[in-house]
Amino acid sequence: MLLKAGERSKKSVIPHFWANDSFWVAVFPRCFNTNPMKFTYLGHSAGYLETGSEKFLFDPFLTGNPKASVKAAQLNPTYILLSHGHGDHVGDSVAISKRTGAPIITTFELANWLEAQEARTVAMNHGGWCKFPFGRVRFTIAFHSSSMIEDGGRPLYLGEAAGVVLETEGKTIYHAGDTALFSDMRLIGEDAPIDLALLPIGEHFTMGPKDAAKAVEFLAPKRVVPIHYGTFPPLVGDPQEFARLAKGKGAEVHVLQPGEALEF
Numbered sequence: 001m002l003l004k005a006g007e008r009s010k011k012s013v014i015p016h017f018w019a020n021d022s023f024w025v026a027v028f029p030r031c032f033n034t035n036p037m038k039f040t041y042l043g044h045s046a047g048y049l050e051t052g053s054e055k056f057l058f059d060p061f062l063t064g065n066p067k068a069s070v071k072a073a074q075l076n077p078t079y080i081l082l083s084h085g086h087g088d089h090v091g092d093s094v095a096i097s098k099r100t101g102a103p104i105i106t107t108f109e110l111a112n113w114l115e116a117q118e119a120r121t122v123a124m125n126h127g128g129w130c131k132f133p134f135g136r137v138r139f140t141i142a143f144h145s146s147s148m149i150e151d152g153g154r155p156l157y158l159g160e161a162a163g164v165v166l167e168t169e170g171k172t173i174y175h176a177g178d179t180a181l182f183s184d185m186r187l188i189g190e191d192a193p194i195d196l197a198l199l200p201i202g203e204h205f206t207m208g209p210k211d212a213a214k215a216v217e218f219l220a221p222k223r224v225v226p227i228h229y230g231t232f233p234p235l236v237g238d239p240q241e242f243a244r245l246a247k248g249k250g251a252e253v254h255v256l257q258p259g260e261a262l263e264f
């Protein structure tokens with residue numbers, strides 16, 4: 001369901017008589033989707049996922065992002081999920097974490113670097129799940145780099161880039177971060193059916209529309225939202241071309257403008 005920013009559907013996805021049966025919902029909360037989730041695309045690779053109990057902020061590059069639909073100060077996440085250590089993903093993470101107390105869940109080296117800047121962090125690495133009160137998270141491989149450029153042009157390497165799998169309230173969300181196409185994406189989709197995949201399509205630094213459409217085949221998600229395009233001139237990947245190429249691969253394709261939201 002496509003919504004404008006700020007809208008929230010009142011429609012429940014479970015039958016009326018069950019939705020009102022608080023006993024069953026209380027006994028099996030993970031089996032009943034009483035609170036549809038709302039994913040708002042914030043521009044570039046940034047997104048905001050509001051569930052019944054939490055607010056997850058992905059790759060919050062907002063300050064200096066010409067496509068950003070909100071300012072960092074307008075967001076109050078309970079958790080921040082970070083795919084890798086480039087400026088267009090780390091963005092406002094530290095400032096938001098310090099202001100809200102939201103921990104930044106990310107890869108080991110990047111977490112330590114952010115911790116040194118007095119952000120709250122949870123350091124993880126690829127492959128293993130980590131349990132949280134809201135569910136669980138794991139990091140997948142991503143074919144990309146992860147570094148900050150220091151004065152003088154020297155790169156400070158911050159471990160490996162990653163994708164993020166978030167399982168919460170009975171749904172699975174995969175944010176691919178920045179990556180080239182890789183066939184092991186099949187394993188991510190096989191492990192848990194993906195309700196929402198966020199895939200880069202911009203070319204130059206990541207997959208373009210053609211490879212991202214192939215990724216849809218590998219991942220078999222229910223829904224996909226293209227990200228990481230149009231922010232800067234080199235990111236030429238066209239979301240409509242992606243939508244055309246991904247058609248017929250079993251996923252709903254939602255091309256969201258920054259500020260638009262999808263409820264599922």
Ligand SMILES: [Zn+2]
Pocket residue numbers: 045086088089178205228
């Ligand atoms: Zn990027």
